[in-house]
Amino acid sequence: MLVGLLIIVPLIAGLLVFGTKGKASHQFALGFSIVEFALSLAAFFQYHHNPASSELILNCTWVESLGIHFAVGLDALSVLMVLLTTFLVPLIILSSFKNEYEKPNAFYGLILIMQMALVGVFAANDGFLFYVFWELALIPIYFICLLWGGENRGAITFKFFVYTLLGSLFMLVGLIYVYSHTGVDTGIKSWALTDLYAAGKSLDINQQSFVFWCIFLAFGIKMPIFPLHTWQPDTYVNAPTQGTMLLSGIMLKMGTFGLIKWLLPLTPLALEKWGGLAIGLSVFGIIYASCIAIVQKDYKRLIAYSSIAHVGLIAAGILSCTQQGIQGGVMQMLAHGINVVGLFLIADILLRHTGTRDIDKLGGIRSMNGNFAVLFLIIMLGSVALPLTNGFVGEFLLINGVYQYSATVAAFAGLTVILGAVYMLRSYQNIMLGERKDSAIAFGSLDGTDKLVLYIVCFAVIAFGVYPKPLNDLAEEGTKIIMQNLK
Amino acid sequence: MKGLFILSGLGILAMLAEIFKFKKVLYPLVLIGIIVAYALGFTEWNANFNIPMFSNMIRFDNVALAFSGVILATSFFWFILANDYFEKDHITDHFALVLFALVGALMLTAFSNMTTLFLGIEILSIPMYVLAASRKRDLASNEAGFKYLIMGSFASGFLLFGIALIYGATGSFDLMAIRAYISHNGSELPAFFYAGVLLVLVAMLFKVSAAPFHFWAPDVYEGSPTVITALMSTIVKTAAFAAFMRLFLVTFGGVNETWGMILSVVIALSLVVSNITAAAQQSVKRMLAYSSISHAAFMLMAILANNRGMASVSAILYYSLAYSIGSIAAFTVVYHVSKEENGSSNLEAFNGLAKRHPLMAVCMTVAMLSLAGIPVTSGFFAKYFVFSLLIGTSFNWLIILAILTSAVGVYYYFKVIIAMYFKAPAKHDGITIDSSHAVLLLLTTLITIALGLVPNFVIEIFG
Numbered sequence: 001m002l003v004g005l006l007i008i009v010p011l012i013a014g015l016l017v018f019g020t021k022g023k024a025s026h027q028f029a030l031g032f033s034i035v036e037f038a039l040s041l042a043a044f045f046q047y048h049h050n051p052a053s054s055e056l057i058l059n060c061t062w063v064e065s066l067g068i069h070f071a072v073g074l075d076a077l078s079v080l081m082v083l084l085t086t087f088l089v090p091l092i093i094l095s096s097f098k099n100e101y102e103k104p105n106a107f108y109g110l111i112l113i114m115q116m117a118l119v120g121v122f123a124a125n126d127g128f129l130f131y132v133f134w135e136l137a138l139i140p141i142y143f144i145c146l147l148w149g150g151e152n153r154g155a156i157t158f159k160f161f162v163y164t165l166l167g168s169l170f171m172l173v174g175l176i177y178v179y180s181h182t183g184v185d186t187g188i189k190s191w192a193l194t195d196l197y198a199a200g201k202s203l204d205i206n207q208q209s210f211v212f213w214c215i216f217l218a219f220g221i222k223m224p225i226f227p228l229h230t231w232q233p234d235t236y237v238n239a240p241t242q243g244t245m246l247l248s249g250i251m252l253k254m255g256t257f258g259l260i261k262w263l264l265p266l267t268p269l270a271l272e273k274w275g276g277l278a279i280g281l282s283v284f285g286i287i288y289a290s291c292i293a294i295v296q297k298d299y300k301r302l303i304a305y306s307s308i309a310h311v312g313l314i315a316a317g318i319l320s321c322t323q324q325g326i327q328g329g330v331m332q333m334l335a336h337g338i339n340v341v342g343l344f345l346i347a348d349i350l351l352r353h354t355g356t357r358d359i360d361k362l363g364g365i366r367s368m369n370g371n372f373a374v375l376f377l378i379i380m381l382g383s384v385a386l387p388l389t390n391g392f393v394g395e396f397l398l399i400n401g402v403y404q405y406s407a408t409v410a411a412f413a414g415l416t417v418i419l420g421a422v423y424m425l426r427s428y429q430n431i432m433l434g435e436r437k438d439s440a441i442a443f444g445s446l447d448g449t450d451k452l453v454l455y456i457v458c459f460a461v462i463a464f465g466v467y468p469k470p471l472n473d474l475a476e477e478g479t480k481i482i483m484q485n486l487k
Numbered sequence: 488m489k490g491l492f493i494l495s496g497l498g499i500l501a502m503l504a505e506i507f508k509f510k511k512v513l514y515p516l517v518l519i520g521i522i523v524a525y526a527l528g529f530t531e532w533n534a535n536f537n538i539p540m541f542s543n544m545i546r547f548d549n550v551a552l553a554f555s556g557v558i559l560a561t562s563f564f565w566f567i568l569a570n571d572y573f574e575k576d577h578i579t580d581h582f583a584l585v586l587f588a589l590v591g592a593l594m595l596t597a598f599s600n601m602t603t604l605f606l607g608i609e610i611l612s613i614p615m616y617v618l619a620a621s622r623k624r625d626l627a628s629n630e631a632g633f634k635y636l637i638m639g640s641f642a643s644g645f646l647l648f649g650i651a652l653i654y655g656a657t658g659s660f661d662l663m664a665i666r667a668y669i670s671h672n673g674s675e676l677p678a679f680f681y682a683g684v685l686l687v688l689v690a691m692l693f694k695v696s697a698a699p700f701h702f703w704a705p706d707v708y709e710g711s712p713t714v715i716t717a718l719m720s721t722i723v724k725t726a727a728f729a730a731f732m733r734l735f736l737v738t739f740g741g742v743n744e745t746w747g748m749i750l751s752v753v754i755a756l757s758l759v760v761s762n763i764t765a766a767a768q769q770s771v772k773r774m775l776a777y778s779s780i781s782h783a784a785f786m787l788m789a790i791l792a793n794n795r796g797m798a799s800v801s802a803i804l805y806y807s808l809a810y811s812i813g814s815i816a817a818f819t820v821v822y823h824v825s826k827e828e829n830g831s832s833n834l835e836a837f838n839g840l841a842k843r844h845p846l847m848a849v850c851m852t853v854a855m856l857s858l859a860g861i862p863v864t865s866g867f868f869a870k871y872f873v874f875s876l877l878i879g880t881s882f883n884w885l886i887i888l889a890i891l892t893s894a895v896g897v898y899y900y901f902k903v904i905i906a907m908y909f910k911a912p913a914k915h916d917g918i919t920i921d922s923s924h925a926v927l928l929l930l931t932t933l934i935t936i937a938l939g940l941v942p943n944f945v946i947e948i949f950g
């Protein structure tokens with residue numbers, strides 16, 4: 001029941017917000033998203049209390065003759081992802097208080113509807129439903145980027161849309177292919193996750209390879225993994241800040257989460273054959289994106305590339321199919337989601353206060369606003385995975401997992417730590433420290449809402465870094481289930 | 488069956504209306520007639536499954552009734568869309584022509600004999616030739632009618648020739664008899680029988696405007712009055728597919744090696760040609776014409792998967808319903824926009840429609856999403872059913888091609904959405920539309936979404 005509420009509340013909220021006007025839509029959206037967060041906290045504690053609780057599972061028939069069910073449920077992994085989603089959405093909404101958007105009702109309505117789809121993706125236990133939510137998440141973000149994006153948004157948003165749509169259609173084909181092999185004994189076809197797992201494993205290596213690449217394409221585009229990433233930097237830079245946060249903070253996790261739940265257990269044989277290539281691509285993407293990030297001038301674009309690097313490591317860890325790798329992937333998904341929202345907000349604050357995001361034109365902001373410098377520092381350190389920040393746990397486990405797969409690959413993947421520190425620290429140094437440039441003079445103090453969001457993010461960075469146990473336990477438990485299914 | 492009588496009766500009545508001067512009541516009369524015909528269809532459901540009519544010329548089985556249902560429902564919506572069309576001159580002629588075309592369409596859903604097939608096609612086509620040219624003083628309309636006539640007659644010629652050859656080989660016009668003959672004498676059929684099947688195939692491909700037999704379609708679609716284009720791309724298409732399906736799934740199902748390969752090539756060509764050409768169009772009406780070729784290719788894919796029995800039939804049924812409803816909505820918007828812009832349906836005419844008439848923009852968006860096959864609209868399920876029919880057969884490559892071309896499809900459908908929401912309008916004054924059209928738009932949009940949420944009703948209709 002609770003899980004049903006988690007999906008239906010944002011949908012209803014979104015539709016209600018469409019009917020509001022002006023400032024009201026803003027506050028409504030924030031209120032509803034906080035309610036949603038409370039619900040997901042309830043689900044989190046419910047799960048702790050009793051993982052098999054009927055509150056966390058919902059299963060109704062949708063199209064009987066095709067074996068399609070509206071089956072959603074929260075297991076260890078989905079609880080974490082839903083928690084991340086519902087934690088970030090209020091922050092994203094809150095961070096938009098200083099941006100004047102035209103038609104705020106549509107803007108916030110779309111964000112909430114997207115939240116519904118995202119929760120649906122993470123909770124779906126039915127392949128068809130998963131696909132539908134997956135596609136549904138795309139429509140609102142398309143319109144958010146298209147209507148409120150920067151210059152040249154038409155072409156860029158369009159590229160993003162076609163890329164992801166193409167990927168998801170291939171995923172649909174892969175899923176239908178597996179689905180068509182279900183029910184060999186019973187004659188009844190089914191889209192249920194467990195039936196798909198069974199059917200996927202019964203396929204021979206060639207069939208599995210076909211399915212693997214069809215589905216991997218969709219996830220690889222969404223994350224994105226080299227060489228499918230070309231839509232990403234432009235889209236991130238051109239989207240409105242909140243759109244970028246949604247894309248990188250949550251939507252990207254659809255891809256990595258999909259890898260864990262919807263690809264690994266489906267095609268274990270193909271993974272043995274092709275996993276190396278996929279990891280190779282991911283690791284190459286890490287180095288490639290890090291190198292580009294180092295030379296970026298635009299801070300928002302720099303974060304966009306750093307995001308490719310981070311997600312490359314996550315993908316490599318997951319594809320290594322080790323307990324540590326997958327668990328680290330989950331932890332890093334959570335950490336990256338939180339950090340990247342903070343970083344994109346900082347990029348937005350820089351632009352609003354100084355009129356530029358060009359690293360060369362910025363400098364010495366610390367002398368104008370020390371408070372901001374500290375907050376920025378904490379989030380930045382979380383992003384470079386300093387011990388006792390949230391990024392550390394995940395990154396450590398990830399590299400450990402990749403190392404178990406292959407020491408050479410781990411050596412290359414480990415470069416992300418060094419390269420990440422290079423571009424992150426250097427950009428921080430340029431922007432905040434050094435000689436005060438003209439652009440910094442008018443920086444002034446932060447707005448209340450921005451400050452609040454940054455405080456919350458910093459708190460999460462530290463709290464989650466110092467005491468990751470509750471989340472880590474869940475990630476471990478979820479990973480164990482996946483590992484069992486892999487056998 | 489009763490629907491067929493009612494529509495024929497209405498057609499004759501429409502011709503009498505000029506003489507007896509009851510033109511005014513004709514429009515409501517027709518709407519009521521269609522509703523009654525639709526309702527009577529329910530009483531026949533499961534009832535006369537095996538009762539042949541008129542010496543086994545026509546047989547309204549459940550499949551025929553289901554397709555008639557789609558045609559009648561679409562025609563009801565179409566008559567609401569076309570209310571303007573019946574206000575100027577030649578009202579009664581127009582009514583009669585459309586009604587007779589509908590009679591032909593219904594015959595095509597239910598024929599059980601090659602002669603009824605031919606009759607149905609002619610009864611459907613001849614009024615359409617006239618209607619295409621019904622804007623008498625417009626050169627483009629005349630050209631459309633003329634082209635349609637020439638091409639259509641050619642196709643009919645092919646059809647007749649094919650029927651004659653098949654008759655020569657099997658000694659029968661009856662579909663079931665031909666099917667039985669094929670299954671009994673599969674190995675010793677004469678070569679000219681296969682030639683006959685292929686001629687029939689070509690004729691039907693002409694009628695559904697699949698590439699490379701599609702050249703008439705864009706000109707005819709663009710030149711005809713917009714409402715007639717809507718009629719052609721919905722009702723005529725549904726009827727043609729009902730006939731296509733009956734012929735090739737049922738009658739010629741036994742010789743699918745003969746036509747399967749050719750059909751797959753035709754589908755591939757249609758997908759590529761239509762989507763790439765559609766992407767280059769400036770006129771939305773013409774773009775919809777090309778896109779209709781691509782949708783035809785999708786429906787043909789369902790026919791290609793000919794070993795799936797009723798699954799293919801319900802997939803085609805669902806597809807034609809989804810496509811018809813989506814098209815009616817799209818054409819309603821195109822009709823109003825082009826009226827506003829003195830007949831031009833260029834993409835620029837859609838600029839800023841979201842500001843000028845939000846309802847139309849929203850409904851057009853849903854229609855475009857549905858035609859592009861995005862969940863949870865009906866267009867998505869339509870494509871899904873087709874994919875699931877073909878996956879795992881030897882036609883996997885067609886699915887990959889269909890996906891790639893669908894992405895191109897998204898490009899041109901979304902061009903319209905981008906124009907409506909993103910481009911600045913040339914004129915800022917609002918557009919006013921009839922309240923009946925507003926209701927029509929809302930209704931078709933709701934149906935599009937409802938069909939996407941609960942496809943059960945259609946897909947499980949045959950049990």
